Amino acid sequence: MAVTMNEFLAEKSIPLFPQPPYSLDLSPCDFFLFPQLKNHLKGRHFGTLDNIQKSVTDKLKGIPAEAFQHCYKKMERTPPSLCSCPRELFRRG
Numbered sequence: 380m381a382v383t384m385n386e387f388l389a390e391k392s393i394p395l396f397p398q399p400p401y402s403l404d405l406s407p408c409d410f411f412l413f414p415q416l417k418n419h420l421k422g423r424h425f426g427t428l429d430n431i432q433k434s435v436t437d438k439l440k441g442i443p444a445e446a447f448q449h450c451y452k453k454m455e456r457t458p459p460s461l462c463s464c465p466r467e468l469f470r471r472g
Contacts, residue, residue: 411450415442 388395419438425431 411446412442 385395416435416438420431420434423434425434
């Protein structure tokens, strides 16, 4: 399955941010995306899996691109000692 996922990401030109397994570094999603989803889902009852999927999809589509960009800009400013990601991932051409 990993090969299939990598092929999918390559076809869609989605960049990968390499991180070692079990890294102490957490991805931006751990600090930005998951709390938003958690707060959105907290205390709600959906009845069916389809309702959960629709709610999560609607929430994700409702997050503006600028919010994601801001998250990565914050990560870009993280001191190198706190982030094992290669800094060239964040440099603009």
